[in-house]
Amino acid sequence: MGKRKNTTGPSSSSKRRATTPPPLRRSRRRATHSASSSAQPTTSDDSAPDPVVPISAVDAFNSRFFLRANQIRWRLVSRRPFVSERPLGPSFDAFGIPDLLRSAGVLATVTRFSHFESQLIHDFYANLTSGVSDSRSCFYERVYVFNRVYEFNPTRIASLFDLSTVGTVAPTVDDSDLISTLTGGKMRSWPLQTTDLTMKYRLLFGIGTTNWFPTAHHGTLNRRRGLLLYYIGSGIPCDLAQFIFEEIVAEADSKSTAYSLPFPSLIYRLLIDQGYVKNRKNAVPSLPLPLSVSSKIVDPHSDSRRVARVDDLPCRPSSSSGRQAAPSAPAPIISDVISVLSAEYEAAIARADELKKKIDYLQALAQKGGDTSGGVRHEAAHQEISRSGGVAAAAGSDDPTVAPTVPTVGGATAEEDTDDEEELFVDAEDILD
Structure with missing residues (x-):
């Protein structure tokens, strides 16, 4: 019986010690708090807002x-x-x-x-x-x-x-x-x-x-x-x-x-x-x-x-x-309007000439393929234009302002795969697919 009392006594006291917080922990917390409060410059730096990083x-x-x-x-x-x-x-x-x-x-x-x-x-x-x-x-x-x-x-x-x-x-x-x-x-x-x-x-x-x-x-x-x-x-x-x-x-x-x-x-x-x-x-x-x-x-x-x-x-x-x-007073204004409209007219004529060259070439390509109706496969037309160096070259034009057609790669142009700038200029209906 005495041995039992001796064994149970220490175990119950150890449990009570475990449930109560040791004073050492409290002293450590006080020491940590005092150390942090004594270092005021460090605390002010830590509490300051982080510098704003601009977007990248x-x-x-x-x-x-x-x-x-x-x-x-x-x-x-x-x-x-x-x-x-x-x-x-x-x-x-x-x-x-x-x-x-x-x-x-x-x-x-x-x-x-x-x-x-x-x-x-x-x-x-x-x-x-x-x-x-x-x-x-x-x-x-x-x-x-x-x-x-x-x-x-x-x-x-x-x-x-x-x-x-x-x-x-x-x-x-x-x-x-x-x-x-x-x-x-x-x-x-x-x-x-x-x-x-x-x-x-x-x-x-x-x-x-x-x-x-x-x-x-x-x-x-x-x-x-x-x-x-x-x-x-x-x-x-x-x-x-x-x-x-x-x-x-x-x-x-x-x-x-x-x-x-x-x-x-x-x-x-x-x-x-x-x-x-x-x-x-x-x-x-x-x-x-x-x-x-x-x-x-x-x-x-x-x-x-x-x-x-x-x-x-x-x-x-x-x-x-x-x-x-x-x-x-309106006389100079009319001359300004005429100059602006003339520039627009010249741009429209240049665009019409470019489109006419493309149409002529595609019609020639259709006749070359034996299709009198002019219906040529889209892929074949692109491949032929690519081999000929573009629309301007295929149509026999020496005009450097007519941009050559980009060669096709797997049904899509190489420019679409390599040049991200073309992704900026897409149709409005494709923007939120």
Whole structure:
């Protein structure tokens, strides 16, 4: 019995020790806590947020879209047309607008334009996110477009137009002074009707609706845009690049299909400036027509309410009256239209000649195969074109502008297998297979 008590006594005490936490563990925890609290610099470094790593092309969902959500968003973006920037027509010269824009340092925004590729611009907007303006986001000042990540920020925009006012903080203006200047003292509150603007600011508003703040609301003007017109019209330095950047970012994550996409030429030039290789196959064939001055804007008595418009134009045509000079104004505009249409006509003729050569060659190939109806197998035609060095060579053409047909490999062209750039330009119905 004594032995049993001796054996059970120690075992029960050992169980009680096991259930109670040993003091050594507590002391170790206190020591660890005190050590960590004593090393305050280390703790502050550990608690600091990790640096944001910008997006990389290797993490993209595919060659065109960085995220699958961007690919889905493309369905909405691809339905939207473009509102392209427009150059300043010669009719503005007589009223001193080019000199006013030159003194404000923004003349390049209405003179520097280029063709653009519609599908590339749609992809840009499909990949654009609101994080492009958030310094805490991995998309900060970055946009993924076709296997590459491009910088997109006000500095890049300013470099396209030689704007030297990046980061400039313009002075604040009271609403009373701002509205009085824009309307010539006729109005006192927002929003303003464009018919209330003075002649100078009405012209600047027409320029801004295509080149600075594209909008579908051509009849009203809010304070933000009115302030920009005030700065430009008064020659006050302002950060126009930041303003345009915010206009583009406003389209990020938009689900609307009712409005056109702005600044296609600017975006295309921005990508070209960073090394994008042009693809003429998908380029818009012609530039938009230049802006012109409407006689209703520069006529003080054109207001339907018979309220005389304030004439604050920098200058007037040299003739005795503005109405006598009006008929001569459209002449340069018509010449610009003729030059644009002539370029389009020449491009269409060149395209028609290329198609005619292809048709002639395929008809000759059909007769050579003994098929008088012209029905030749698709694979045989491609193989023969490949062996002959392309359509131009097969048709006996020496025109170097006609691109040779790519040899076929297993029913698909070698270019489709080796050149990823062709994957960018596919039919819309194939994008979400």
